[in-house]
Amino acid sequence: MDVSRDAAIAYRIHAQGLHRRSVADAAAVLDLGVQHHQSSVPVALAARLPEGAALDGELAWTHRGAPHRHTSDLAAWARRLRPLSETDAMARLIWTTEQSAAFPALAGIDRTAEVLQAVVAGPMTKGEVSTAVSRELPRELQRDCPSCGVWHVFDQLLRLAGLPAGITLDGGRTLRALPAPPGWVRPSGVGAPEDVAELVTAAVRVLGPATTADLAAWAGTSAGALAPAVEAAGLVAVRVEGRRAWMAPDAVDRLTDPPVPPGLRLLPPFDPLLSARDRALLVPDAGRRRALWPALGHPGAVLAGTDVVGTWRPTASGKKLTLAVTASGALPRDLLDEEAARVAAARGLRLGGVSVS
Structure with missing residues (x-):
C-alpha cells in the first residue's frame, strides 16, 4: 500500500486528537506519553481537548529516560520498556563495549533500580537521589564529574532505572522523585518481545507509519535491538513516500481517507x-x-x-x-x-x- 506524505501526516494529526472531537483520542496520546518540559504537557493537551475537558496521569522517567506523563498503568510500561538484550541496554544507555565489559548494562540498570527503591523513601530532588544512590553503587556505574567535583551515578542510568524501581515524579517546577507504591515489583532480566511489541504497536497507532529505524530512534535504542519486538507486533508493511514503514493492521484503512486536518x-x-x-x-x-x-x-x-x-x-x-x-x-x-x-x-x-x- 502506497501512502502519501499528506495522508500519513493527516492520519497522525487525527490519531493524536488535534481535531478536538474526542477526549478518547487525546487520552490515547497521553497513554503513550507526553514529554514533560516546562509547560509542554498542559499546552499539548490544550491543543487536543475539547473545551472544558481534562485529563491527568502520572509522571515518570520513561521513553529515552525523559520525563513523560502517562494515563496508563506504569507497571505495564515498566515491562514494555525493558531492554530486549544486553546490546539493547547498551544502546539505551549509550554505553561502550568497555563499559559493558566492566559492568553489564542490563545488570547495571537492575542494580541501580534496586538501590533506588531502597533509598527513595520520600520526595527527593534529582540531585539528592543521585547522591544517595551513588553512595551504594560500585565505581563502574559512576563517572567522575569535574563540574560537581565528585563521582556520581551516570545520569542516563539513573533515569532508565527509575521506572523499574517504581519511581514517579511530582511534576512541580523542580521535579522531585517519589517512592515506589506499596507492593511494587521490579521487573528484571531481558524484556519479552511480546511486551515490547505492545510499545511498538502503541507507537505506530499514535505516531503513524514508521520504519524500524524511526521506532528505534524514538525509543532510544538501535534498529537491530528493537527488531524482535517489531516482528512480534505483527505489523503491516506500507510504503510512505517510497520508504517501507510499519502500521497497526486495524489502523491501515484509516490511512486511505483521514479527516481533513484542523486549520491551525x-x-x-x-x-x-x-x-x-x-x-x-x-x-x-x-x-x-x-x-x-x-x-x-x-x-x-x-x-x-x-x-x-x-x-x-x-x-x-x-x-x-x-x-x-x-x-x-x-x-x-x-x-x-x-x-x-x-x-x-x-x-x-x-x-x-x-x-x-
Whole structure:
C-alpha cells in the first residue's frame, strides 16, 4: 500500500486528537506519553481537548529516560520498556563495549533500580537521589564529574532505572522523585518481545507509519535491538513516500481517507506530533527543520493543515503571556489569537498579545 506524505501526516494529526472531537483520542496520546518540559504537557493537551475537558496521569522517567506523563498503568510500561538484550541496554544507555565489559548494562540498570527503591523513601530532588544512590553503587556505574567535583551515578542510568524501581515524579517546577507504591515489583532480566511489541504497536497507532529505524530512534535504542519486538507486533508493511514503514493492521484503512486536518494549532516544544523521528516527512524543508529542532532552546510549532508553517516562543511577564510567532506566510489572525489564548490559559496566564514576523 502506497501512502502519501499528506495522508500519513493527516492520519497522525487525527490519531493524536488535534481535531478536538474526542477526549478518547487525546487520552490515547497521553497513554503513550507526553514529554514533560516546562509547560509542554498542559499546552499539548490544550491543543487536543475539547473545551472544558481534562485529563491527568502520572509522571515518570520513561521513553529515552525523559520525563513523560502517562494515563496508563506504569507497571505495564515498566515491562514494555525493558531492554530486549544486553546490546539493547547498551544502546539505551549509550554505553561502550568497555563499559559493558566492566559492568553489564542490563545488570547495571537492575542494580541501580534496586538501590533506588531502597533509598527513595520520600520526595527527593534529582540531585539528592543521585547522591544517595551513588553512595551504594560500585565505581563502574559512576563517572567522575569535574563540574560537581565528585563521582556520581551516570545520569542516563539513573533515569532508565527509575521506572523499574517504581519511581514517579511530582511534576512541580523542580521535579522531585517519589517512592515506589506499596507492593511494587521490579521487573528484571531481558524484556519479552511480546511486551515490547505492545510499545511498538502503541507507537505506530499514535505516531503513524514508521520504519524500524524511526521506532528505534524514538525509543532510544538501535534498529537491530528493537527488531524482535517489531516482528512480534505483527505489523503491516506500507510504503510512505517510497520508504517501507510499519502500521497497526486495524489502523491501515484509516490511512486511505483521514479527516481533513484542523486549520491551525499551536504545539509546544516536545509535543507528541513532533516526537516521531521521521522529521523530514513532517517538515520537508531543511531550513524549517533547523529552526524547529535547534541544538538548544526548542520553540513551539505552528501547524496549519498538514504543514508546520512556523514557530513560536512565549514570554511571561507577571500574569500575562505574549507569543512571538515566526511564520513562512500569512496566518488567519482570528485562529491564531484563539489558539494563543488557549496556550496562555493552559499556563494559567492571560494572553498579552501575539506578534508575527
